[in-house]
Amino acid sequence: MQQVQVCIVGGGCVGLTLALGLAQQNISVLVLDSGEKPTPLAQEYSARVSAISAASQALFERLGVWPDIKAQRAAAYTRMDVRDKDSFGKIAFDNVSLDLPELGHIIENDAIRYALLTALEAQQSAKLMWNTKYQSLHQTDTDVLLTLATGEPVMAKLVVAADGARSAIRQQFNMPITYWDYDHHALVATIKTAAPHDATARQVFLPDGPLAFLPLDDPYTHSIVWSTAPDKAKQLQAMPVGAFNKALSAAIDMQCGVCELISERHVFPLTMRYAKQWVQGRIVLMGDAAHTIHPLAGLGMNLGLKDAAYLTTLLSAPQEQFASTRILRQYERSRKADAQKHIAMMQGLKELFEGSHPLKKLVRGVGLSLVDNLGPIKHLFAKEAIGGK
Numbered sequence: 001m002q003q004v005q006v007c008i009v010g011g012g013c014v015g016l017t018l019a020l021g022l023a024q025q026n027i028s029v030l031v032l033d034s035g036e037k038p039t040p041l042a043q044e045y046s047a048r049v050s051a052i053s054a055a056s057q058a059l060f061e062r063l064g065v066w067p068d069i070k071a072q073r074a075a076a077y078t079r080m081d082v083r084d085k086d087s088f089g090k091i092a093f094d095n096v097s098l099d100l101p102e103l104g105h106i107i108e109n110d111a112i113r114y115a116l117l118t119a120l121e122a123q124q125s126a127k128l129m130w131n132t133k134y135q136s137l138h139q140t141d142t143d144v145l146l147t148l149a150t151g152e153p154v155m156a157k158l159v160v161a162a163d164g165a166r167s168a169i170r171q172q173f174n175m176p177i178t179y180w181d182y183d184h185h186a187l188v189a190t191i192k193t194a195a196p197h198d199a200t201a202r203q204v205f206l207p208d209g210p211l212a213f214l215p216l217d218d219p220y221t222h223s224i225v226w227s228t229a230p231d232k233a234k235q236l237q238a239m240p241v242g243a244f245n246k247a248l249s250a251a252i253d254m255q256c257g258v259c260e261l262i263s264e265r266h267v268f269p270l271t272m273r274y275a276k277q278w279v280q281g282r283i284v285l286m287g288d289a290a291h292t293i294h295p296l297a298g299l300g301m302n303l304g305l306k307d308a309a310y311l312t313t314l315l316s317a318p319q320e321q322f323a324s325t326r327i328l329r330q331y332e333r334s335r336k337a338d339a340q341k342h343i344a345m346m347q348g349l350k351e352l353f354e355g356s357h358p359l360k361k362l363v364r365g366v367g368l369s370l371v372d373n374l375g376p377i378k379h380l381f382a383k384e385a386i387g388g389k
Contacts, residue, residue, distance in 0.1 A: 004028040004127070005322060006315070007146060007156035009169060011035070011128065013050075013109055014287035014304035015162030016116035020063050021312035023123035030127045030154060031120075032146075037130040038113040041072055045190045046108040047266045049214060049223045050301040051077075051201065053104055059309050065115045072111035075217040076102040079200040081255075085207065106201070106214045106223065109301070137172065139281050158323040160284050160311070162304075165273055167289035175277045175285065182270040184209050185233035187226040189265045191248065194257030196220055204252055208232060211251050221262075224248070227270060237265045274343055278332040282323065286311065291339040303342060307335050 006022055008015045011033030022029045052060075052074075060066040080103060083090040095102050120126045133149040137159065146154040161169035170177070197215040204211045209227040216223055226236065226248075236244060241261050248259040273292045278285045287304030314327050 002030060002127075002152070002154045004030045004154070004156050006030070006158045006160060007032065007144070007154055008160045008162055009033075009134065010162035010164060010287075010289070011038075011113070011117075011130070012162060012164070012287070013112045013116070013301060014308050015160070016113060016120060017059070017063070017305055018160060018162065018286065018308040018312060019126055019128075020065070020116055020120050020123070021308065022315060023120060023126035024063065025312070025316040026125050027315060028125050030129065030156070032129050032132050032134060032148075032154075034133045035130065037128075038110065038117045040114055041108060041111055045073075045216060045221070045223065045263065046110045047188050047190075047263070048109040049106055049216075050109055050112070051104050051214065052107050052112075053302045054100070056302050056305045057105065059305055060112075060115075063116075063119065065119050068115035068118060069107060069112055070105070072115065073108060073217045074111065075106045075199070075215050077104060077106060077199050077201045077215050078102050079198070081200055081202045082205075083203075084205045085251075085253075102199075103201070106216060137169065139283060141281070144282050156282075158282050158284065158315075158328075160286050161289045162286045163289055165271070165288040165292050167285065169283060170275065170285055170289055173280050173283055175275055175280055175283075177273050177275045179271055179273045182227075182272060183229065184227045184270045185230045186268045186270055187224075187228070187233050187236050187265055188268065189224055189261060190216070190263035191222050191224055192218075192220050192260045192262050193222065194220075197222055197256055202252065202255060206251060213252060213256070220256075222256075226251075230269070233267045237267050272343060274339060278336060279328045282328075284311070284328060284331065290335070291343065293339075293343050303339060306338065310335060 005027050006029045008019050008029060008031045011031050015031060019029045019031050057066060060069055079092065079094040081090070081092045117128070120128060134146045135149045135151075136147045138145050139159075142157070144156050144159045146156065146159070148154065159169070161167050163169055196219040197213070199215055201215060202213040206228070208229050211227070212225045214223045214225070226233070228236070236247065239247065244261055244265070245259050248261075252259070271292060275285050275290045278290050286307045288300070290307065291303060293300055293303070311331050314331055315323060319327060
């Protein structure tokens with residue numbers, strides 16, 4: 001029988017970040033993941049990328065993995081350009097105005113996972129098991145017993161469910177969630193443009209959803225996230241490449257010239273999920289298992305990393321009982337409040353920028369222009385947009 005203090009189910013970026021933070025504090029941890037072990041980046045760009053905020057960068061710096069992450073095609077962006085399609089509404093800001101070296105980094109999720117894995121493999125307090133499923137999970141007042149698919153038992157003081165939006169653990173323990181369909185699907189792809197991106201993250205609000213151009217390390221290459229109605233997303237995915245390139249170039253108003261698709265087009269449904277209960281006994285939800293939000297501001301990964309950072313801090317502090325009910329409730333209260341704030345903010349932005357009614361477009365245009373021209377308000381807006389420390 002294996003015995004650990006914390007068993008983390010899910011070896012994504014959030015689960016591995018928690019594991020490394022705990023292991024560095026000499027807290028024994030086991031990571032179980034049903035998928036393949038992360039490998040070095042392939043030559044082609046990954047479909048999944050994240051906009052890593054200053055706060056998330058600071059977390060990775062504390063864990064000692066930032067240099068390895070940054071070395072793997074991380075692209076710093078120094079400017080943001082947000083505008084409403086066919087409107088005078090626009091806001092732009094840069095790192096110089098905020099006295100920052102950069103606004104953030106666009107990084108492939110696979111790069112983050114591989115750097116975290118490499119660091120974890122050097123930790124004596126950590127063990128990782130890939131291609132491993134658990135068969136059953138039962139808890140008592142003091143422990144959780146997991147039985148692996150191989151029949152091997154694992155005893156832990158705490159189990160963290162970092163197993164994604166459709167968390168099997170959340171479902172097994174009937175931990176209720178609130179959810180709604182954003183009525184958007186996200187089309188994700190990698191593209192090249194005729195003109196360089198100039199380290200600028202761009203977002204255009206179209207009548208049926210936002211289109212984001214995220215700069216990658218090659219000056220002419222971007223990762224795009226096009227959020228739109230489900231039927232339109234499928235149409236865009238099925239379009240001949242030439243027609244898609246024309247539609248994309250027109251949607252972004254040729255800001256970087258003609259667009260050229262260089263990858264497969266992937267489509268994902270977008271749903272808001274918010275767990276009403278994050279703790280049940282010695283089971284804790286984290287990351288997408290606890291909350292998912294619209295990607296229009298790129299906050300999803302950063303919210304999950306904040307979960308991991310806060311729980312690491314609580315579990316590492318001196319305590320009479322490891323992972324006591326009081327500590328777990330403190331984690332739940334704090335992180336639920338932050339998630340609620342961001343979910344409400346994303347819903348408000350989505351509703352404000354959706355549609356092409358003339359009055360709505362006027363309100364958007366005036367609002368963006370006012371923010372762009374009022375220094376203190378613009379500064380606050382920019383800090384919130386980049387997820388500052």
